[in-house]
Amino acid sequence: MRELLSLKQHILNSVGKHELSKDAAFILITRLAGIESMSEADRVMDTLAGQLQEIGAIRNYWMELTKEQRDESVRLSGMLQAEGPEITIVPDGPMGSNGYIATSEGEGIIIDPGSSFDTIWPIVQRCNASFKYIVITHGHFDHMGCMEQLKEATGALTVLHRLDLPALTQPVLNGSFLFSSTKKTTFQPIDVTVNGGEILEAGGYRYEVIHTPGHTIGSICLKVGRRLFSGDMLFADHDEHVGPITGNGFDLERSYRSLCRQMDGAFLVYPGHGSPIWVDEEAQRKYLAASSDHPA
Numbered sequence: 001m002r003e004l005l006s007l008k009q010h011i012l013n014s015v016g017k018h019e020l021s022k023d024a025a026f027i028l029i030t031r032l033a034g035i036e037s038m039s040e041a042d043r044v045m046d047t048l049a050g051q052l053q054e055i056g057a058i059r060n061y062w063m064e065l066t067k068e069q070r071d072e073s074v075r076l077s078g079m080l081q082a083e084g085p086e087i088t089i090v091p092d093g094p095m096g097s098n099g100y101i102a103t104s105e106g107e108g109i110i111i112d113p114g115s116s117f118d119t120i121w122p123i124v125q126r127c128n129a130s131f132k133y134i135v136i137t138h139g140h141f142d143h144m145g146c147m148e149q150l151k152e153a154t155g156a157l158t159v160l161h162r163l164d165l166p167a168l169t170q171p172v173l174n175g176s177f178l179f180s181s182t183k184k185t186t187f188q189p190i191d192v193t194v195n196g197g198e199i200l201e202a203g204g205y206r207y208e209v210i211h212t213p214g215h216t217i218g219s220i221c222l223k224v225g226r227r228l229f230s231g232d233m234l235f236a237d238h239d240e241h242v243g244p245i246t247g248n249g250f251d252l253e254r255s256y257r258s259l260c261r262q263m264d265g266a267f268l269v270y271p272g273h274g275s276p277i278w279v280d281e282e283a284q285r286k287y288l289a290a291s292s293d294h295p296a
Ligand SMILES: [Zn+2]
Pocket: 138, 140, 215, 232, 243
């Protein structure tokens, strides 16, 4: 997140101008290390501002710096309440990946249940719905997580693109081999294999499967109305996210272009990591510009 870099720079400048003590700057910089989202930084600021008065000015700077984004989230929440299935975010997978539960008329779809079963199951139960599908946007372990237990518990069918099927059994392809702490490294076969273009119906809504290779060769997005579950293809930073092994920058660029054509106007994205993003024409231009920058 670009604003976090500006914040760290501002902290250092404030020490230079004797507006902040070195001790307070050290605590701030240490606590902000490794933090990547606005909400995490908010928590650090809130906690420290309560303990150290001199941090108040830094916190004000941070609020001003991120004002535009905060206004945007208010606008987004309006969009979120607009017509469409009710969407619950479960942001607790490894690597901070998001799971989603979309329900309407007592029926629903679960997308990328990357978290532990114990985390997502009480939330699924609270939705009080029957589930038809568990859609995996791509074959990375942090998006597949507890899909088998969830399938067992809900009776829903698991869904994955044909080209990401090898990731189910190969830790190198699903990324789990990179993390020695990850116990779950292989997954059971999928119930429904898709190619893109399929329509999954649940709760009176049509969820369209769009093949968007680039992050992985078998990455898909799931479109319902003007909302899009994008997996790891689109994040708020507009950067290109090419995954290891089967990822490909040229494919990703093509996928951005065809996706923007298909969405035909602004849309709301629920990404695999981070907060929902409103992708208007300007954001679409930024994604396309970022993707055309990649080295040949
Ligand atoms: Zn991924």
